[in-house]
Amino acid sequence: MKPRTLYDKLWDSHVVREEPDGTALLYIDRHLVHEVTSPQAFEGLRLAHRPLWRTDANLATADHNVPTTDRSQGIADPVSRLQVETLDSNCAEFRITEFGMSDPRQGIVHVIGPEQGATLPGMTVVCGDSHTSTHGAFGALAHGIGTSEVEHVLATQCLIQKKSRSMLIVVDGPVGPGVTAKDIVLAIIGRIGTAGGTGYALEFSGQAIRDLSIEGRMTVCNMAIEAGARSGFIAVDDKTIEYVKGRPFAPRPEYWDQAVAYWQTLHSDDGAEFDEVVRIPAAEIQPQVTWGTSPEMVVPVGERVPDPDRETDPVRAQGMRRALQYMGLEAGTPIAQISLDKVFIGSCTNSRIEDLRAAAQVARGRKVAGNIRQALVVPGSGLVKAQAEQEGLDKIFIEAGFEWREPGCSMCLAMNADRLEPGERCASTSNRNFEGRQGQGGRTHLVSPAMAAAAAIAGHFVDVRDIV
Amino acid sequence: MQKFETFSGIVCPLDRSNVDTDAIIPKQFLKSIKRTGFGPNLFDDWRYLDRGEPGMDNSRRPINPDFVLNDPRYAGASILLTRENFGCGSSREHAPWALADYGFRVIIAPSYADIFFNNSFKNGLLPIVLDAATVDRLFERATGGQALRLTVDLAAQQIQPAGDAPIGFDVDAFRKHCLLNGLDDIGLTLQHVDDIKAYEARRRVEAPWLFQ
Numbered sequence: 001m002k003p004r005t006l007y008d009k010l011w012d013s014h015v016v017r018e019e020p021d022g023t024a025l026l027y028i029d030r031h032l033v034h035e036v037t038s039p040q041a042f043e044g045l046r047l048a049h050r051p052l053w054r055t056d057a058n059l060a061t062a063d064h065n066v067p068t069t070d071r072s073q074g075i076a077d078p079v080s081r082l083q084v085e086t087l088d089s090n091c092a093e094f095r096i097t098e099f100g101m102s103d104p105r106q107g108i109v110h111v112i113g114p115e116q117g118a119t120l121p122g123m124t125v126v127c128g129d130s131h132t133s134t135h136g137a138f139g140a141l142a143h144g145i146g147t148s149e150v151e152h153v154l155a156t157q158c159l160i161q162k163k164s165r166s167m168l169i170v171v172d173g174p175v176g177p178g179v180t181a182k183d184i185v186l187a188i189i190g191r192i193g194t195a196g197g198t199g200y201a202l203e204f205s206g207q208a209i210r211d212l213s214i215e216g217r218m219t220v221c222n223m224a225i226e227a228g229a230r231s232g233f234i235a236v237d238d239k240t241i242e243y244v245k246g247r248p249f250a251p252r253p254e255y256w257d258q259a260v261a262y263w264q265t266l267h268s269d270d271g272a273e274f275d276e277v278v279r280i281p282a283a284e285i286q287p288q289v290t291w292g293t294s295p296e297m298v299v300p301v302g303e304r305v306p307d308p309d310r311e312t313d314p315v316r317a318q319g320m321r322r323a324l325q326y327m328g329l330e331a332g333t334p335i336a337q338i339s340l341d342k343v344f345i346g347s348c349t350n351s352r353i354e355d356l357r358a359a360a361q362v363a364r365g366r367k368v369a370g371n372i373r374q375a376l377v378v379p380g381s382g383l384v385k386a387q388a389e390q391e392g393l394d395k396i397f398i399e400a401g402f403e404w405r406e407p408g409c410s411m412c413l414a415m416n417a418d419r420l421e422p423g424e425r426c427a428s429t430s431n432r433n434f435e436g437r438q439g440q441g442g443r444t445h446l447v448s449p450a451m452a453a454a455a456a457i458a459g460h461f462v463d464v465r466d467i468v
Numbered sequence: 469m470q471k472f473e474t475f476s477g478i479v480c481p482l483d484r485s486n487v488d489t490d491a492i493i494p495k496q497f498l499k500s501i502k503r504t505g506f507g508p509n510l511f512d513d514w515r516y517l518d519r520g521e522p523g524m525d526n527s528r529r530p531i532n533p534d535f536v537l538n539d540p541r542y543a544g545a546s547i548l549l550t551r552e553n554f555g556c557g558s559s560r561e562h563a564p565w566a567l568a569d570y571g572f573r574v575i576i577a578p579s580y581a582d583i584f585f586n587n588s589f590k591n592g593l594l595p596i597v598l599d600a601a602t603v604d605r606l607f608e609r610a611t612g613g614q615a616l617r618l619t620v621d622l623a624a625q626q627i628q629p630a631g632d633a634p635i636g637f638d639v640d641a642f643r644k645h646c647l648l649n650g651l652d653d654i655g656l657t658l659q660h661v662d663d664i665k666a667y668e669a670r671r672r673v674e675a676p677w678l679f680q
């Protein structure tokens with residue numbers, strides 16, 4: 001048989017039928033649901049008198065709108081409250097398992113899926129959220145969908161798809177000390193651009209990727225969408241299988257060996273062909289900081305804000321000028337001289353236990369700088385929060401002057417009360433630095449958790465390698 | 469879904485690349501549980517000078533005269549001309565809903581983000597890809613003294629600029645068929661119920677843990 005890529009294997013095993021032009025009906029194993037992109041889909045089902053195809057393939061939680069402060073009074077904003085209540089009632093009506101706002105397992109949809117073992121190797125995973133690519137860390141084919149497709153999956157358990165082209169991104173060799181998964185993926189985006197992966201399914205490989213923990217791999221796959229690719233994934237290895245073992249939704253003992261035997265085939269075969277291959281030497285990757293309004297506008301922490309006058313492409317130069325103006329930055333400013341107003345540690349990119357440990361390690365015994373108005377730590381789920389508290393991380397953060405919050409999306413997109421005010425500048429561990437993403441007029445710099453904690457302590461960006 | 473027929477409309481030139489879905493429809497409007505009513509908040513941060521919130525009377529808000537959508541030349545525009553990687557960012561279908569609700573039927577750009585591109589077709593909105601040089605030419609014409617009017621013929625896959633040579637475009641055959649006939653994807657898929665059931669039966673044996 002012809003050597004196949006991991007993408008080929010994942011694709012082939014889910015094709016229900018295929019038209020001569022390549023349009024395929026693809027079966028979906030897991031559908032994750034949250035409050036923002038689902039109400040219109042459930043409404044559509046009801047209007048068309050269509051039943052849900054398969055109840056047990058769905059798992060729901062409320063994350064985007066939930067408050068991260070005391071929840072005993074419910075949600076103050078009536079519009080947000082209605083959206084969360086609509087999810088509750090839809091899940092009750094269609095008998096979908098939901099981790100509601102007061103459930104200890106509630107959290108960001110891309111954190112709870114893997115945490116529960118609801119994301120498994122070899123699955124197709126979809127969710128009405130672009131960061132569904134996160135689940136590719138398990139050797140799964142996972143991508144975001146729009147609300148019409150949410151309805152399509154609810155009604156048919158399938159999606160109409162065409163196969164993407166394939167791109168292999170090899171991060172060769174080990175990364176240096178202090179360089180994290182976030183830095184790797186920002187460096188990849190800096191290299192291929194935010195549209196570099198458009199139309200491709202990305203496979204991440206190479207020693208630097210294999211060396212990452214599963215949580216680190218989730219951080220990398222999470223941001224595949226910021227490189228323009230709907231999905232990004234990583235081959236299964238022992239770490240993947242070890243991570244899945246024993247989780248609530250993992251295969252029952254009688255199926256375990258059969259599942260593992262199958263999962264061990266989930267890698268690209270030797271000699272498999274990709275439409276595109278990109279190689280990045282890991283040793284060149286430094287801790288990264290974005291300076292603009294697109295994740296590709298990124299430089300190592302030791303460098304300066306780039307100069308649009310040196311950009312030869314006029315459309316790009318114009319984009320850079322607009323970004324600098326929005327960000328209130330001058331070309332040539334050293335990144336380390338950019339001072340900050342807020343710090344946000346959280347989001348589906350970086351809110352898992354290892355992220356919190358990395359940030360706490362920097363914060364331990366130090367104090368948040370006086371110019372920082374707010375430094376938030378928002379765990380990705382109730383279980384991450386409980387784990388962190390058991391390890392005493394909450395105390396480290398609180399003693400250093402961080403706020404310790406309830407789980408949710410929070411200031412990643414500022415749909416709840418956590419947001420930047422116009423002109424405020426934030427070091428954030430989230431995934432998007434678009435205009436207004438963290439609040440209208442807010443200025444976002446994307447960094448790793450350790451870099452965010454270091455910036456909170458210093459009041460401006462610093463190379464985390466200089467302080468730990 | 470509304471059928472897509474040949475129509476003619478004015479071009480609104482939005483000269484930016486990487487326009488993300490949050491710029492198209494800011495997140496505070498995503499709290500709605502409806503599919504309609506997003507048009508007045510399309511490009512809200514750029515279009516108005518104050519901060520928009522759901523439930524505001526948009527007709528009383530201060531508008532940004534420098535934003536292209538507010539330029540009287542482009543009043544009633546139904547074709548959006550823009551730059552690379554349009555619609556990047558979140559998967560929110562509220563973005564095509566807002567564009568369609570405002571009155572756009574066609575978008576022309578050198579490239580789009582995948583999810584947005586896909587979502588557009590499902591809402592009767594036709595995203596056309598043209599090469600950067602052709603897009604440049606259209607920008608020149610659209611930003612001249614007079615608004616540019618185009619006729620878009622999906623069946624013939626042609627754009628006809630007033631007083632100029634026609635421009636051909638590619639479109640996926642299946643998507644074209646669905647748009648022209650106003651077909652609903654779910655209805656189409658449900659014609660294959662037997663195939664889906666057969667697949668599930670096979671997978672229950674191959675991978676039983678997926679059905680536990």
Ligand code: SF4
Pocket residue numbers: 063064108109110129131347348349408409412413430431
């Ligand atoms: S944490 Fe941010 S990126 Fe992730 S799902 Fe929530 S809003 Fe989206």
